[in-house]
Amino acid sequence: MQLFSYYRSTSSYRVRIALALKGLEYQAEPVNLLKGEQRGTDYLALNPQGRVPALRTDAGELLVQSPAIIEYLEEAFPQTPLLPREPEARARVRGVAAIIGCDIHPLHNVSVLNQLRHLGHDEAQVNQWIGHWISQGLAAVEQLIGDDGFCFGATPGLADVYLIPQLYAAERFNIDLGGYPRIRRVAALAEQHPAFQQAHPARQPDTPD
Numbered sequence: 660m661q662l663f664s665y666y667r668s669t670s671s672y673r674v675r676i677a678l679a680l681k682g683l684e685y686q687a688e689p690v691n692l693l694k695g696e697q698r699g700t701d702y703l704a705l706n707p708q709g710r711v712p713a714l715r716t717d718a719g720e721l722l723v724q725s726p727a728i729i730e731y732l733e734e735a736f737p738q739t740p741l742l743p744r745e746p747e748a749r750a751r752v753r754g755v756a757a758i759i760g761c762d763i764h765p766l767h768n769v770s771v772l773n774q775l776r777h778l779g780h781d782e783a784q785v786n787q788w789i790g791h792w793i794s795q796g797l798a799a800v801e802q803l804i805g806d807d808g809f810c811f812g813a814t815p816g817l818a819d820v821y822l823i824p825q826l827y828a829a830e831r832f833n834i835d836l837g838g839y840p841r842i843r844r845v846a847a848l849a850e851q852h853p854a855f856q857q858a859h860p861a862r863q864p865d866t867p868d
């Protein structure tokens with residue numbers, strides 16, 4: 660498989676964690692978002708949305724959107740499942756993933772922030788916007804996850820695949836995580852876990868020196 664990604668893109672980071680948890684090999688194909696490579700004709704021919712990640716499967720299929728890619732990995736490679744078995748438990752895990760994937764991350768994506776700047780908002784206002792949406796979303800996640808282990812139990816799953824990259828973004832944007840002890844517990848566990856270590860933005864082929 661080939662993963663088109665950018666080292667500090669949180670949606671790419673999610674897919675890297677899922678691949679690592681499932682022990683899947685892949686070739687990283689860096690797309691430099693700072694240089695605008697996502698809008699180059701070569702990349703747009705692969706992904707007309709001009710965003711990362713995209714995954715080319717071993718069968719040559721080109722998949723886009725991290726939720727779809729992660730679902731594909733879960734279905735095609737059921738080893739180390741990311742979801743529990745019971746429907747209610749699956750829905751709880753997916754609910755936390757959706758808070759992050761639908762209600763937090765899209766609001767601080769680079770193109771959204773650039774549009775705010777384009778509309779005349781200054782950096783202080785943009786940072787206030789980012790802080791508002793990340794803090795509000797993480798406050799809900801804090802209430803919804805469990806009291807020990809990863810988000811939902813002793814082993815990492817889909818909610819952790821979404822949460823850890825979101826925390827990386829929160830750190831970049833200087834969001835104070837002091838009020839979220841459960842989230843900080845999950846972060847500490849992930850820091851020690853080989854799959855999360857392997858997927859970390861600091862360890863990618865396109866990570867700057």
Ligand SMILES: N[C@@H](CCC(=O)N[C@@H](CS)C(=O)NCC(=O)O)C(=O)O
Pocket residue numbers: 667668669670671692697709710711712723724725726760768769770
């Ligand atoms: N919902 C998409 C979001 C993808 C996305 O927004 N990717 C960002 C990086 S995290 C991107 O490629 N941004 C480039 C741009 O907006 O120009 C997913 O989960 O894959």
